[in-house]
Amino acid sequence: MKVIIVGSTHAGTAAAKQILIRHPETDVTVYERHDNISFVSSGIYLYLTGKIKRLEDMFYSSPDDLREMGATVRTQHNVLRIDTAKKTMQVADMQTGRVFEDDYDKLIMTTGSSVAVPPIIGIDQANVLLCKNYQQAQEIYKTAKDHHHIAVIGAGYMGTELAESYAETNHEVSLFQSHGHILNNYIGNELSDRAVQLLRDHGVHVHLNQRVTSFENTEDDRVSIEGPDQEYEVDLAIVCTGFVPNTELLRGQVDMDRHGAIIINDYVQTSNPDIYAAGDSCVVNFNPTGKPAYTPLATNALRQGALAGINVFGDIQPYVGTQATSAMKLFDYTLATSGLTYSAAQRDHLPVRHAIYDGPYRPKYMPNPTELIIDLVYDYETRQILGAQFWSEHDVSQSANTISVMIQNGNTIDDLSYVDMLFQPNFDEPFNYLNLVGQQAVEQERQLGNDEPRITAMGNWGKK
Structure with a gap:
């Protein structure tokens, strides 16, 4: 063949x-x-x-x-x-x-x-670059060395990571996002606000709700960026718009x-x-x-x-689908996500609620019990988990993988509340933080009068 x-x-x-x-x-x-x-x-x-x-x-x-x-x-x-x-x-x-x-x-x-090239006037200017493949990366690296003020257009993963990179290499960075939140396809509004503040704390100029409409070279070989409210001058612009x-x-x-x-x-x-x-x-x-x-x-x-x-040799192994699980390191913080955000689930008109855990990842008597935020999204009719996003200076990226498996298996907030997880003071509380956010969701439903747990196959294992 x-x-x-x-x-x-x-x-x-x-x-x-x-x-x-x-x-x-x-x-x-x-x-x-x-x-x-x-x-x-x-x-x-x-x-x-x-x-x-x-x-x-x-x-x-x-x-x-x-x-x-x-x-x-x-x-x-x-x-x-x-x-x-x-x-x-x-x-x-x-x-x-x-x-x-x-x-x-x-x-x-x-x-x-x-790269999705937006219909922006002047996008073909010499000091406006795209970013995705090897050749483009080489051009960006070579060009950026000789330019101080860099604008990044688009605040998805690529754009946000580039903004961090240039902030860490002593560039002045302006990040433009047409939406009111960055990373809007991956995290909810609360965590997006934290990410924006973190970028600003590191000197990045974050411009939200600023749709770039044109680029124009200036007489001193800079780039003028026009938005709906004002103009900005930078040395180099990099387009990362999906x-x-x-x-x-x-x-x-x-x-x-x-x-x-x-x-x-x-x-x-x-x-x-x-x-x-x-x-x-x-x-x-x-x-x-x-x-x-x-x-x-x-x-x-x-x-x-x-x-x-x-x-290609026959229907041998089916595709089990995806939860679009991903993570990034933003300065000293880990951001991880799996499944739907609360706002995305609302846009799809799903029957959703979310529970937010905000607490230490391990006992407070341990040194550096770093804060951890989990935004757990679930269907309140079936109680099935639909997604979760994580934010912490502690590396919690593997927790997104755990949630990914539970979404794929159709597990519920009741399963998550009591699923067996290790306890050791170096790593977590007697109830792991995933258990705790699951228990928050269950308590939230109990207070709303929805107190009938739905146990999936995982919860029924071993029953006779």
Whole structure:
């Protein structure tokens, strides 16, 4: 069987490896527009702060790695057109200009995403840069060294991390966000307010509800940024306004959502049974809502890519979906999240309430019983956990993984209240903080008159 993989992102690399590990006799060809594969863009900010010395270390695989496994890897090759009816594609060698045709039995689309370029006048100015891939990261690093005042447009993960990076390297930083809160796709308003204050405490100028409308070069080679209320002058602007899926090659040939992301089934298969999709080019099955969603995260890409490599030989291993679990380090604080935020659940018109734990992560008699905030979101009709966000100077990132498993399993606040967790004064209270926030939610429901616990299969284990 001949399998062609278009795009060697996280997902494409994972797919190729699974195919060649499980079925080494398979004819695998990988087409990639760049001269590199599997770049970890989430590590760009670590490079800018000097925590990682070499940007090249942010690749977790290489073309030679895949070639040694048996793949034909064609970097700097651009797929121009795909004819799904004939199972053929037109490809251009970007170095020689030669255009040729190739064919496939099965196709895996892992074309990733690009920075969503907003319709801002002057966005093509020399001192306005985009941030996602290896080449863009190199350009940002080189350019920023000679500029002091840097503006970051967009306060998602990438933008917030870049703002932190430049604040730590003695730059003046202005962070512009069109919404009233930063990281609004990941955390609720309360934790967003804390993150904003933390950025401001470290000298970052955070401009909320400021939609940038234009960029203009000034006479002294600076950038003038125009917003709805006033103008700002900076030395360099970096645009981080989210991502859009690269799916033009299959537009009109497979089903897509309103974002242009490819819709997949439980085996990461598209509406065409001979085409699979993974990573930022497609949707995820979002377990908290039970609906497809566009959530471009490296974790999703790796899992979907590996499953595409497995399931291209048949419906072997289903995709269990995702809770979009993620975390970031913001100065000395850990921010972690899994599932829905309270505001996102409200926008989806779900029957939700939330309980907020604000207390020490371990007994107060211990040194440095650091404050921990947990915002637990749950469905008050079914009592199922829908999400949680964490904020602390203590590393609580793994608690988001625990909540992720509980959401995936359909567990309730009653399960969370008494699920077995370790106690040792170095680490937590006699009831772990996850137990405590679960108990808060249960007490909240009891006071509201909803005192009937719903115990899931986990709670019934061992019963006769």
